[in-house]
Amino acid sequence: MNIHRLLLALAAALALPAATAAEVRLIAGAIPGFCEAKGEGVGGASCALVAEMARRMHYPHKIELMPFIRALETVRLGSNVIMPLGRSKAREKNAQWRVVLLEDEFVLITQKHPEEAIDSLGAVRDKAVGAMRGGIAAEIAHAGGLTRLEEVAEEPLNARKLAAGRIVAWIGAWNSIRQAQRQAGLPVADLRRAAVLQRFAIYLAASRDVPAEELDKWKAALDAMRADGTYRRILAEYDYEVPQSHVKSAPAPAASR
Helix, strand or coil, X not given: CHHHHHHHHHHHHHHCCCHHHHXXXXXXXXXXXXXXXXXXXXXXXXXXXXXXXHHHCCCCCCCEEECHHHHHHHXXXXXXXXXXXXXXXXXXXXXXCCCEEEEEEXXXXXXXXXCCCCCCHHHHCCCCEEEECCCHHHXXXXXXXXXXXXXXXXXXXXXXXHHCCCCCEEEEEHHXXXXXXXXXXXXXXXXXXXXXXXXXXXXXXXXXXXXXXXXXXXXXXHHHHHHHCHHHHHHHHCCCCCCCCCCCCCCCCCCCC
């Protein structure tokens, strides 16, 4: 009888679709403008692009939205995971970088009429500056020698702190800053772009064990969206500002294959 049950269990296991074990888990870290809650789903420019890619691929699951730091650790430590993520030297070895979704700029932001002249990181080296904890903005600030960096878990807090005078500047991705300012109930017109610090790319990053052929399928879906106009439509829907072409990109680290 036990042998019969064992054979039945084995037959059931063999009958499962082979793709189930290898199916990727699609996650996103909450960042204003890029990935954020929208009704019962997930919105934001990068997540909207990924959601449409998934739809075209008949991917059966929704994007899992979670706090940014948790999502970052899930990609670093997880298995068979993909996530929209900005690429940086500090993250390079923790993921694969094969599918470019978007470009943006990290900028130094002040109030529209600052009390003192601010046009570079050097001007705020010893002053209170806000950035998102664990993000590329914090990496830029630390590399620039800022001594009074105040890191927060959510960007709208930086917007409120800048408006209240608790920080004199804010470092972040421009499109995320714009959306965070709106979420805080503050006008984007109150902000001044003091300096462009770095141009960067947002990838559909993948844990190291995701097969290359799987990522090629996601890239093919994105290429099709660019070709048929869906890509431009989604960026327009989310009022996404693409960096000006005359601003040079910071060189991306060489991708490891």
